[in-house]
Amino acid sequence: MINSLLDKLKANKKLSISECVDFVELVFGGSVDSNTITDILLLINKNGFGSDELTGFATAMRNASQKVITTNDVVDNCGTGGDGLQTFNVSTTASLIASSCGVCVAKHGNKAVTSKSGSADLLEFAGVNLEITPEQVSACLSELSFGFMFAPLHHSSMRFVASSRKDISPQKTIFNLLGPLTNPAGAKRQLIGVYSKKFMRPMAETLINLGTSRAMIVHSFDGLDEISIFDKTYVLEVDDGNIKEYVIDPENYFSSKYKLSDIVVNDVESSLSMTKEVFKEKNIPAKNIAIINAAAIIYISGIVSTLDEGIKISEESISSGKVTNKLDDLITFTNNFKNA
Secondary structure (H helix, E strand, O other): OHHHHHHHHHHHHOOOOHHHHHHHHHHHOOOHHHHHHHHHHHHHHHHHOOHHHHHHHHHHHHHOOOOOOOOOOEEEOOOOOOOOOEEEEEEHHHHHHHHHHOOOEEEEEOOOOOOOHHHHHHHHHHOOOOOOOHHHHHHHHHHHHHHEEHHHOOOOHHHHHHHHHHHHHOOOOHHHHHHOOOOOOOOOOEEEEEOOOOHHHHHHHOOOOOOOOEEEEEEOOOOOOOOOOOOOOEEEEOOEEEEEEEEEEEHHHHOOOHHHHHEEOOOOHHHHHHHHHHOOOOHHHHHHHHHHHHHHHHHHHOOOOOOHHHHHHHHHHHOOOOOHHHHHHHHHHHHHHHHH
């Protein structure tokens, strides 16, 4: 089978969904050597890939994952990363705000690869215990309406592609887009930031293929894989199989002018410091970008029908201290598992 895939790719042909599923399942079974994996990933890059390839790879990766079982209607906010802009942890901060507003957030994330601080780095530095089982994540979702799924613990099969991805680096591969598509809790509602506008529609089509009910895929004019407050943001909104395209203008929500450099950090310590300043209601750019992304999560959840409403309840949650309590409760709850 592998030889036929190589022949097809060398002939500049695209792979079908089923061919991608079969290939990844062989890789995750340890049946494909690293050199061959590298060759196939490079050929996929050369030929270009779309929703069929993404759907196949994501399906196989979901099938191999350690899943989190929950009865909650969970929302995820997990970007692709890779924008290279070294900002503080916007998505994690926004996710905690949204959770404190009544959204059940199943946050999927990892440690930093290209940034100064990944979501897992931030939470671990804050004192959250990341080394918890899928059942314990389920308990977090039930008790706190927030659970963090540390990607390596749920996708151990990714070890089979680590060597190839390292060899191909700094060039990205299709695997760089799979994190947001492989939520272990099976999130059907998502806010997804992507590092390149060209992947927005393939991601939207893939989410529909995978059964996602509602999502926003975002990429800002200034390059962020978040909703920006520094420039306009492209949005593709998925709603029950339909895709709507529009642009968010931050000037419709915030009057102050900010610079992207205002939210750049040097390390995880400065990222956590900025997150805590947001939670303390400091009037800083980090607060507004966290709030508008939290508002989008709340909007996707169905709690509100507009971003304006989401911004309002996000601000109220911060001023009431609910967000600080959410992080403190998460630290306490996850560390109780160490003694279980």
